[in-house]
Amino acid sequence: MLVLLFIYAFGGALIFPESYANYTDTSLRLSPPSARHPFGTDTIGRDVLARTIYGGQISLIIGLLAVSIESLVGILVGALAGYYGGFLDSLLMRITEAMLNIPEIFLLIVMAKFFGGRIPEIHLLGRVFSGSVIVIVVIIGLTSWMYLARIVRAEFLSLKENEFVLAARATGTSNFEIIFRHILPNSIAPIIVSATLGVANAILAEAYISFLGLGVQPPTATWGNMLDGANNYLESAPWLWFFPGLLILLTVLSINFLGDGLRDALDPHSRAV
Amino acid sequence: MTMLLQTIDLKTRFHIPEGTVYAVNGVSFHISEGETLAVVGESGCGKSVTMMSILRLLPAPPAEIVSGQALWGNRDLLRLSENEMEQIRGREIAMVFQDPMTSLNPVLTIGRQLTESLRVHLGMGPAEAAQRAVELLEQVGIPDAAHRLGDYPHQYSGGMRQRVMIAMALCCHPSLLIADEPTTALDVTIQAQIVELIKKLRDQLHMAIIWISHDLGVVAGLANRVMVMYAGFVVEEALVDDLYEDPRHPYTLALLAALPRVDRRRDRRLKSIPGAPPNLLVEPRGCPFAPRCEFAMERCRFEIPPLQPVQGTHAVACWVDVTTGGPR
C-alpha cells in the first residue's frame, strides 16, 4: 500500500512532466473529472491528477525530512537528559514539558510566522522548490520531537544502569561513545516505531498548516496546500479537495499500519496509545 | 458419605494462534461431603484448568470444554446457563486463588469486596453485610477488623490478603472450597499459618476441600485422598497413606523421590525427574509420561493407559506394574 503510494507520487512523474502540473488552461477552469483530466481541474485550470502526483512527492519528502530533524533533536535531547541527569535533565525536561503543553498546531502557526517568507526559492535537480518547503520541514521537526525525547530519555534511564554500560564505563569508554555506541543501539526499537508514526504526523502537520495557508506556498504543490480554500468549492467542485484529502488519508493510514506492525514486531511490551 | 461432585471424562482445550493446547484430557474424579482431596502435579499439568473448567471460569475463546460432565447434585455444571452458574459460584462452590497480591481488586475496599457476595447471594443489606464482614475477618484472624474494612488491598500484607481471600470464599458457607495453591506465593511461616487456618475452618464448617498443590509435602498432613495429575491426565489416585507408602505410578515414584524427607539419610541426593514435560500442543497418543519413564515399554508409546483400580480405592493409569517392573 505504502509502496503503491510512493510509486504513485514518484512513478507518476515519469508520465506527467512537472510543467504539466503547473500548466494553466484557463478555458478549462474547474472542469469535473473526465477522460482527459481524471481528477478534474482546479480554479485556474491545472490538472488535479498531475498536481496530486507532484504534491505527493513534496508531502512525502517533507514527512521524511521532518522526521529526520525530529529524530535528531528528540534523540539528542532525550539522550542528554537521560544520560547525564541532574540539572541538565530537569532543564531539558521542563522545556519538553512546556512545548508539549502548547497544542502543536498553534506552535506550528507561530513558528511558520517566525520563519516565514525569508528563504528564497531553491533550485535543485532542475526543479524549483518554494523555500517554504524547507521552512515547513524545519518547523515540523522542531515542534514534534518532544514525545520522542521522552521515550529516548526513559530508555536511557533504564539502560544506563545495565551491566554492559557499567562495564563500558569501567574500561574508560568516553561518554560520547557510551551514548552512541552502547546505549542508543539498544534503544533503537521504540525509536524506529516512534519515527515511523512520526512520518504520518509530519505529513498531517504539513497538510494542516498548508491548509490554513501558512505552509508551503504555491506554485509548489503539496497535498495540503491543494486543499487550501477548497471549502469555497465544497459544493461546486468536490474533486478539488476529495482526491488530495483521500491521498493524505491513505498515506497516513498505511504509515500508521506499518508503525503498528513494527511496534508489535519490535516492542511487544508497549501498548498502543 | 454422600457424593458432592463427580467429574466424568472432562476434556478442555485452548485454541491459540500456535495451535491447540490439549490441557485436560479426560479427567474423572469425585469428592464426597467433608472430604479433602489433594490434586498434585507439576505446574502446567492441568490441575487449575480442570477446576476452572468445572467452575466455568475459563475465558472462551480461547478455552473450549470439549466433553465431559461435572455433576453437582443432580445438575451438570457444564450445561448450566451463565445465570445458574452465578448462583453456584461463591455460594455453593468457592475458590481461593494462588496469588493474593493480584487476586484482589486494587481499587475497591476490602469491605466492599467482602460484602459483595453477601449482598448478591444472601440478600443482606449494607449494615448487616458489614457486620458479617467484620465477623468473617475476625474468624480468619485479622486484628482490628472493624477498622480495616475501609482499607484497600495494598494496605494489607500478602498473608493478610490471603486471609481476606479465604474469608471472601467462606462468607456464604459453601459446601466445597477449591483452593488453588493458596500458599505458593507466601513466605514459609505464613504458609503454615494459612494451612492451619484452612484446617480449622474446614472442621468448623464441615466443608469439602479440593486442595491443588505441586507440593506433596504440604498435602500429606491435610488431605484424605490424593490425585496425581500429569499432562492433563490423572495418573494415580489413592488415599493419602496408600499413596505415600505404596506409590504405583512411575511419575508418583519420581515425585516422592524428589521430596526431602527427614526419615531418609542426609547424604542421599534428591532425585530430579529427567526430561521435560510433554508438548501440550500435540494430541496425546500414548502415555504422556512414557518419554521420561524408566519403565516405559513399547505399548506405552501408542496406547493411553486407562485409570484402573489396583487395590480398594487405589487406582493407577499405567501399563507397567512398578512393583515387578513387568507388564500388568
Next chain:
Amino acid sequence: MGRYIIKRLLQGIPLLFFISIILFVLMMNMGDPVATMGGRRVTRASDYERLRRQLGLDKPIYTQYLYWLIGNDWTKTDVDGDGVAETPGTRRGVLRGDFGVSLVSRKPVLQVIGERLPNTLILMLASEFVIIVGSLLVGVYSALRQYSALDHIITALSFIGYSMPIFFIALLSMYIFGVLFKRWGLPYLPTVGMFDPQAGKTTAQVLWHMVLPVLSISIISFAAYSRYIRSTMLEVLGQDYIRTARAKGLPRREVVYVHALKNASLPIVTVVGLDLPLLLGGAVVTERIFAWPGMGRLFLDHVSRSDLPVVMGILMMIATAVVVFQILTDIVYAWLDPRIRYEK
C-alpha cells in the same frame, strides 16, 4: 489528598513561566506589528519610531517580557524620543490580570478573547462529551465481544478514523450531510457559522449548527480512545481479580461495570488529560472550515496581523487550560486509585 492537590498546583506555576518565556521569544519574530496595525499604514518614519516606543518594542526582549509580565506602571517610558523617560506606563502586567490591548481593535485582550471563548468552550465540552461517552460505549462493547464481526468492523473503522485528517472529515461530512442531503431533499445540516442570521441565536440553532463541527473534532479522538479502551478493557478483564469476582458469583454486569471498568478507567483518564492540546488544535482547523466564531479563528486572524498581545494572550490561556486540565486529570486519577491517594 489536599496536600497532593496543592503540590500539583505549585508544580504548574513554573511550567507556565517556562511556556510564557518560550512563547515570548517566538513572538518577537512574528513580523512587525506596527506595520499592520489596524490596517492603517504608518508612513512617516518618525511616527513609526514613536509607535514602536509607545508599544515598548524598542526595548530589549527581557524588558519587554518584564513589562508584559508585571506591567510598566511603576516606571516611565521615553515616548517622544528625546532620551528622557517622561510618560508613566499604564500596563499592569499579566500577573495582575492585564494582558494588554489588541493592536488591531484597540480593545483589551481579555475582552477580545472573552467574546470568543464561550463559543470554543461549548464546542470543546460537547466534543469531550461525545468522545468519552461514545468511545466508552464502543470500546467496552468491542472488548466484551472480542473477535465478533462487529468488533472487527469497529476496529477497522477506528483505525481509519484515527488516520483521518480533520479537514478531510470536515469537508467530507459537510459535503455528505450539507450538500448531498440537500440535493436529495433530505433534512440537511448547516455548514457555516453558529446560527442562521434570520432565525437568530437560539439554543436550537446553535445546537443544530454544532453537529458537524463537533463531529469533525471528535472523530479522531473517538477512534483512538475506542481502540485504547478496548485494549485496556481486555487487559483488565484478563486480570486475576476479575477471575476472583467471577468466582464469587457476581452478576456479569457487576463484574464488567464495577470491577473491570473502574480499573480500566485509570489509564483512560490519563490519556484524556494528555490529549486536550490535540483537541484544541483540531478546533482551530474546524472553526476555520465551519466559520465558527471561536478562539481558533480569532487566533488565525490575529496571527496574520501580528497582533502580539492577543496571540500571546490566547496561547497563554490555552497553555493554562492545558496545565490546569492535566492537574485535574491527576486529581481524578488519584481519586480513583487508592494506591496513589494514600501514598503521601
